[in-house]
Amino acid sequence: MTEDIERASxxxxxxxxxxxxxxxxxxAYENVPRYREKLEEASVSPEDVETIDDVRELPFTTKADFRAEYPDGLFAVDDEEIRRIHASSGTTGKPKIVAYTADDLEVWNEVMARSMRAAGIDSNDTVQNAYGYGLFTGGLGFHGGAEALGANVVPTSSGNTQRQIELARDLGSDAIGCTPSYALYLAETAEEMGVDPRELPISTVLYGAETCTEPMREEIETRLDATGIENYGLSELIGPGVAVECHEAQDGLHIWEDHFYPEVIDPETGEPLPEGEEGELVLTSLSKEALPVLRYRTGDMTTLTYEECACGRTMARMDGVTGRADDLLIVRGVNLYPSQIEDVVLEFDAVEPQYRIDLHREGNLDRLDLTVELAEEFDGDRDELREDVLVRLESALSFTPDELEFVEYGSIERTEVGKVKRVYDHR
Incomplete structure (x- = not known):
């Protein structure tokens, strides 16, 4: 598809x-047994689908379907047709495995290039990609889109903030892709280095992967003297590239409806909601081969509007996500789950399997404090243990808490009934 589809009637x-x-x-019906079962249970056959309105008759797909069919039960093609595997971290152990055919990768590059073009990036620009590379879709998603656009890509990945600043300055990076909190951390670090972040060549921040309020966007734009453009996506559908703000209006995110059909539903009843009413975003893939997805409940709360944008694009726009249903922690550009922190901390015999995570908001930045209970027989040096744990967290997760406190055995509250509470969100 050309740019014309963005302005189609x-x-x-x-x-x-x-x-x-x-x-x-x-x-999906012919190649994915779980979808065939779900469609038959809903008394829907492929022949019943005549127009896009019939999407409402289809059953929902949820994270539970991915867990039940781990690792590849939802794949609709043979192994020899798959060209790449990515994964979304699992909150309860198993990740959601996603696959791509050669055509899927071409579509992904196309929608990401389209997103960057909407953000005001062109083939003459240098894009510094500070999203993580690997199984996470962010890094390679932005990388492929920038290359498809014809831009120059600097694949810095996440972390190494001082080096990010030096490379941006030395290479003349026009844009940077990262989380909004990392963009602010980048500005903070530049100031600590004696570098005025407003003097960096970055003119566009392509942010995503976490909620960003308008005040936070304004601070990013002020601190870096750049335009902040929000991107939206999720691994289950394709990765980044599902929706993006345009630089002309910055008034909602354009969903690339030729590839991803959006609905907003009441999260309690599952019934579709009218335009402009907030509810849970549901997405259906319209061109995926390796992993077709029918009515995926994203857990993200937003609204939809179908009014033509001031930029001239006619595709539906979603408001920024106001909340998420999972327990993913995103702190200063690093994605992690409490279970990952627990896995690292519990490598040390000097501590008990008792800990708590406290999240605070200082200005527009998140702060994470980690409290860990010492083993009953511990008689070592706390400062030495603290250093060892911090080094291990950085090595394993590219992350260290803002504060790590050790407390005496028995200090952290236990629970006898129900789930133990590990995360205390004070934001």
Whole structure:
């Protein structure tokens, strides 16, 4: 598809969506046993899908489906057709495994290039990519999109903030891709280095992967003297590249509806909500081959509008996500789960399997304090233990807490019934 699709009439877009939904449902029905079972339970056959409106008759897909079919039960193609595997970290152990065919990767690069173009990036720009590379889709998603656009990519990945600043200055990076909190941390670090962050060549911050309020965006733009553009995506659908703000209006995120069909539902009843009413975002893939996804409940709360944007694009726009349903912690650009911190800390015999995480907001930055209980027989040096734990956390997770405190055995509250509470969010 060319740029013309971004400004197609609703009738033209609807016709394309209907054809692609028909093909997607048939593909899922014929090649994914779980979808065949779910569709039959809902008394829906591929022949029943005639227009995009029929999407409402399809069953929902949830994180539970990915867990139940781990690792590849939702794949719709044979292994020889798969060209890449990514994974989304699992909150309860197993990650969600996602796959891509060669055509899927081409679509991914296309929607990411489209997103960057909407953000005001062009082939003459240098894009510094500070998203993490690896199984996480962020790094390679932004990398592939920038290359497809014809831009120069600097694959710095996450972390190494002083080096990020030096490279941005020395290489003349026009844009940087990172989380919003990391963008502020970058500015903070630059100031500590004696570098005025406003003097860096960065003119666009392509941020995503965590909630960003308007005051936080304003601070990013002020501190870096740059335009902040929000990106949205999730591994289950493709990765980043599902939706993006345009630099012309910065008024909601354009969902690339030719590839991802959006709905907003009441999270309690599952019923579709009218335009402008806040609810849970549901997305259906319309062109995925390796992993077609029908009505995926993202857990993200937002609204939809179908008014034509001031930039001229006609695709639906979603508001910024106001909340998330999972327990992912994103602190200064690092994604992690409490279980990952626990795995590292409990490598040390000097501590008990009792800890707590306290989250605070200082200004527009998140702060994470970690409290760990010492083993009953511990008689060593706390400062030495603290240094060892911090080094191990940095090595394993590229992360260290803002404060690490050790307390005496028995100090942390236990629970006898129900789930133990580990995370205390004071924000």
């Amino acid at each position: 609703r009738a033209e877009l609807r016709e394309l969506q209907s054809k692609r939904l028909q093909r997607t449902v048939r593909h």
